[in-house]
Amino acid sequence: MGNWLVGESSAGPSGGSFGEPSAGPSWRSSDGLSGGWPDLHAVPAYRLKDFIHAKLKPSEECLKRIDQDVDAISDFLWSSELPVRGVAKGGSYGRETVLRGYSDGTLVLFMGGFRSFRDQKENQRGLLSVIEQRLKHHKKYSMSVSLGHTLEVLLSVHGQKILLQILPAFDPLCFGEDSSSRIYRDLKSTMDKVRAAPGEFAACFTTLQQRFFQRYPRRVKELVLLVKHWYQECQEKRMTSPSRRFSYALELLTVYAWEQGCQNEDFDMAEGVRTVLGLIKQSSELCVYWIVNYGFDDVTVRNTLLCQLRSQRPIILDPTDPTNNVGKDGSWELLTEAAQAWLDSPSLNDMSPAQCWNVLPTSLFITPSHLLDTFIKDFLQPNEKFLKQIRKAVNIICEFLKNNCFKDSSTKVLKAVKGGSTAKGTALKNGSDADIVVFLSPLKSYDSQNKERAMFVQEIQRQLEVFRKTQELEVKFEISEWTAPRVLSFTLKSRSLNESVDFDVLPAYDALGQLHPGFTSRPKAYKDLIALCKSSGIKGGEFSTCFTELQCKFIILRPTKLKNLIRLVKHWYKQCERKMKPKASLPPKYALELLTVYAWEQGSGMEKFDTAEGFRTVLDLVIKYQQLCIFWTVNYNFEDEPIRTFLLTQIQKKRPVILDPADPTGDVGGGDRWCWHLLAKEANEWLSSLCFELQSGDSWQRVQPWKVPVVQTPGSCGAHIYPTVGI
Template structure:
C-alpha cells in the first residue's frame, strides 16, 4: 500500500465509513443502486465492491457502444467530408465512463483546417455540414446541434453516452513528441482570434488519451468514485458544473496518486480521502505536468508562468486550460474525517510545487514541507539507539573484536535531513581495522558478520529487519530496513565498518596530519579512488555542517529538495553528482556571499543555481582540517586543485573530490538549473511589476594563498 499525500489528522469514524451518513440525497430507484446506501455511508472496505458493482459499466455495454462509435466514424469518413483522422476523447476516450450516463467526444480532424485559426473561423459552417450527413443515417437522426458542437446520444441497455462530434485542426508534424513551436503557434493563434483558455484543447485529444493510458486500472476506478461523489454534490446543490470541470477532478486524482502513492494496489479509501483533502486545500493548489510542454521555450515559459501565478489552478498535460476555483466543493469536504492509517501520509503533504513558490514564501515552504518534525527526529533517535546498543553489546560479544565507537553520520547527524523519509547512517569503528589497507581488505567480512548477528538478534528482540541486496560482490556497507514495537514506522539504515584513523580526536588535532599522510601515500601507491575512506572522517564531516546557522541548514534542505526534483526528471540518478557536493556548494555560497545568520533564502538559492551553471569553472576547498603547511599534503593538494573542474574537495578528506571533473554529468544538472532561473522562486513583486532576485557575488575559483579571497571569476548579477 502506498503513502498518500495530504495533510491533517483525525481518527477514523465509527464503522470506518467514508463520511457522514447524513450527507447527500438517497439514490433514485431508476439508478439501479438497490441494496447499496448513499456513498458517504459505504464502509471503507466495501468501496472496491461498490465501484465494481455500481459504478463501472458492463464490458458488454462498452463493447456495443464502441461498435456504434466506430460506425459513426466510418460513416462520416466514407462521406464527402475531408476527414483525415479520428480521435476519441472525454470520459469515453480516457476509459473513465460512469455507469448510467457519461460523456465522450469524437474528434474529426479535418483536412481543410490548416491552422488553429481556420478551426475558429469555420467551425459553425462545418458543424452544419456534419449534421446534415448524420441525418442521412436513421440510427443517428436524434442529434442536437449546439453553438459550437454537435451532440449525439448513444444508448445501449441503459448505458448512455453523450457523444460530442467536434471538427478540429490536426497540428502538423505532431508525432510521438510534441514540439514547442506548436505551442508557440497555439499561443499566437489564441491571441489573434481572442480564444478562451482551452478553446483548442480538442486538437490535443490524442495527447490527453495517451496521458491516461498507462495509469493502472485502480487509478481509473478511483476516478470513477471521485466523479460519482461529485455527481452527488451536484444533486445536493441542484446546480450544474462547467463542462470540463469533471476533467479537472480526474487530473487531480491522477496527481494525488502520482505524488502520494504510485502503487498499483492501493487502498481506495485512502485515495478518495486524499483527493478530498486536496480539494479542501483549493486555495493552495497548483498542479501541472511537463510531459508534453516545458519551460525551455521562452514563449511557452512565459505563458506557463502567467498561468501559474493564478491562485488556484490545474493545467492539462496536453494544452493550457485553467479550471477555476473549488470553493463549492470545499463546502462538501469541510467535515471529512481522516482515518488513522493516513497519518503517515498526512505528515508528508506537499500540495505546493517549489517551482511556483514565490520568493517571499520559500522560508514557509521549507518550514512546512521540508523541515523534519520532532516525531521524525524521535523516530531516528530510537532507531539509532537500537542499532548502537546491538553493535556495542551484542554483535561481537563472543569475539575479540571491540567496537571502539559508533558514530551517527549522514544528513540526520548534520541536521540537514528532509522530512520525507526516515534514514540513518551508522559508522562503526572496529578494533581489528588498524589501517586503511585493513579496512579495504576486511570490511566485507565484518559486513557479513554484522548481518549474521543481526539476524539472530532480531529473533530475540522481535525486530523486523529487511536486508537490501548489495550491487557489489564485496559489499562495503550493510543496508537494511528496521521496524520494531517502539518505532511508528520503518527506518532505513546503512551500517559501515571503518578504521579509526583519527583516534579519539584530541583537541590539538595532532593525529590528523599523520592520518592524511598515510591516506595520501596509500592512494598514490595502490591507485585507490579518492574518497574511498571518507567514512573514517565521518565526525569531521558532521562537525563541518552541524554548528552552522539554522537558516543555512534550511537552505541546504531546499537545495536537496530541488536536486530530488531534478533527479526525477533526468532519470539517470547514477550519473548525477552526489548530493554532498550540493551541500558543500551551499555552504561555500553562504560563506563567500553572505556569512549572516539571517539572509534572503531566494538570493542564496539563486546563487547556488548560478554556481551549478558555472560548474566548469568551480575550484572550491577548505583548510579547516588540512592545509598547505606540511608535505606531502601540500603537494597532493596542489595536484588536486589543478584537476579538471569542477573541483570540490571534501573538507574532511583531501582525497575526496566530490566535484569529480567529468566523472559525473554536471551538464544535466546545469541545464535544469538554467531552466529554474525562470521560476517564481526568483521573482519579486514591486507594485504592479515584477523584478528578478539577484545572486550574491561569489568567486568560483580559490587559490592556496587566499582560500577564496582572490577572485578569478564571479557569479554574475
C-alpha cells in the same frame, strides 16, 4: 450495433465549458456494487486491484463494440459531404479511463472550413446545425440532440453507456504536426479578441490530450478509475451529478501523483490512493501543470502560463491548453472531508505506517522568490515530532550496537557515531534516513577495514536478527549485491514509531581516535591514508566513513538558514534525479551540499541572507562546473608533507574538483566521473523559474547570484605556496 438515445442537457460552465462533457445522469451501472463486494470505503487495501478489475473496468468486448459504434458515426459523417478533414476521440473514452456502467466521450470533427480559432467561434453553430440535419436523416442517429455548441447521443452496449458529444472544431495542429508556440500565441490572441472563456477551445487540442494519456501505463489508468469512482460515490451521497470537468481534474491530479512520487509501472494501489487523497486535502495549495506541449520559452505563452500559475489555487492546468484551469471549479472543501474519511477508514489504514508517495502539492519551479522560505518550512523542513522519532530510532540501534551486538566476543565497540543528513541537521521531511558508523576495536588500520568489514557487516546482521525477536521491532534487510558488503542497509519499524526509518550501518577504523575539543587536524591519519591510496590504488574517498565526525561538524555549526538552503538544493537535486533516472549517473548529493556551503561562505557569510540569491548562486556554480576547484583547510592544510604535495596534485585534476573537507582523498567533484553536464543543463533551465523573479513595483526583475570565485588556490586559503601552472 448499440442503440442511440437522447442524452441529458449540459450543465453549463460548472459542468464543463465548451469542449467538456456534460454532467450526464447520476445513475450507475445495473450491477452497482453487487456480487459480494462491499462499499469502496470497506474494500481492504490489498483488494483494491481486484475491485478495479471486478467492478470498475468495462469488459474488452464492451469497449470493442463501443469502438465500432463510434467509428460508425465517424464514417457516416465523413460520407455526408461535410468538410471533415480529421477526427479525434476525447473525454474519458479517448483517454482510456472509461468507468464500467456510464461514462463520457467526445468525437471531435476537424473541419476543413475552419482555418483559425476565430473561424470556429464564428461559424461553429451554423455548421453544427448542418451536422444535426445530416444525423436526423439517418434513422439510427435521429435522436441526437443539439446543445448549442455540441450534439449529444447516448451510446448503449450491453449495459455500458457512453454519452458522446460531437464537436466540430478547428485543427491547430495541421493534421498531425506537433504543437508549437505559434499555435498558443494564436490561441491567446483570439481569446482576447473574441472574449472567449478559458478552455473554450480545449476541443481543438483533443489529439494532444489523447497522446498525453497514451504515455502512461495501464496501472496508472486503473488508479484513475478508482479515484473517479470514489468521486462519483461522493457526489451520489450528496445527490449531485458528477462534473465531467472536475472528473478530468482528478484524472490529471492522479497522473501528477504517480509521475512525481512513483514512476514505477508496478506499484501498490493503496499507496497511490493515499497519495491522491493527501493532495486533495491540500487543495488550497495545489498548483499542478506540465510543460510537455507549451512552456516558458515564448514570451506570450510564458506570460499566459505565469498569469495562470499566479492565480488563486487550486490550479490544475490542462496539459494541452494553458488557458484551461480545470481545477478551478469543484467542491474541494466537501471532497477534502470525504478524502480524510477514506484515509481514516480501517480498510485503507490497514498498516502502520500507512505508506504513500512523497509528492508536494506545488512545484518549487513556480514558487516566487519571496515565498522560498515558506516553501522550505511547509514542505521540506522536518517537524519536531518527526525528529524525535528519528532520534529514538537511532538511539535504539546505537544502544544495540554498543551493548548487545558483540557482548559475547572480544570485539569492542569503541563508539557509534551518527552521520548523514539526520546528524547534520539537513534532513528532508520525507524519506527519513540515518547513517551510523560503528568503530570497532579489531579494525586497527585502513587496510584492516578494507579486508574485514564485510565479516562485521554479516555479524551485525545476524545479531540484529536475534535482537528483533526480543523487541517490538520490525526489521527489513536490504540484501547487498556485493559479495563483500561495505554497509548494512535495513529499515526499522517500531510499534511506538509512526514512520519507518532507513538505516545504513557502516563498520569503520577509528583513524582519528577519541576526538578532543580544539583538535581540527589529524596529520598522521591523513598521511597514512594518502600513503595507502598511493601504494594500493584504492579509490579516493573509500575511507570517508572514518571521518564522519568531521563531516558532521563541518555542517552542524552552520546557521540554521544555511541548512535550510541545503535542504532546498537537495530537493532541487531530487527533482533532477527523478527526471533523469535511470538515464544518467549524477554527482553525489554531498557535492551539492558542499557547493552550497561554499556559495554561502564566499558570497554572504551572514546568518540572515536572501534564500533566492543563495539558491541562484548554487545553480550558477553548477552551470560553471567545468571551472570549479573548491577545497577547505579546516581539517588538513598545506603545512605538512606529504599532505601538501598530495593536495597540490588533487587540485590540478580534471575539473570539477570539490574536495571533502574531512577527507583530502575524497574528490566529490569527480572530474568527468559523473554527468555534471546534465545537471548543468537542468540548472540553466531553472534560471527562468519564478524562484528567481523579484517584483519591483509593477515590473519584475531577475534575482542575481552572489559574486563567488569558481577557483580556490592555496594562496586564497592563506598558504604561502606559489601555485603550480594549471591551478
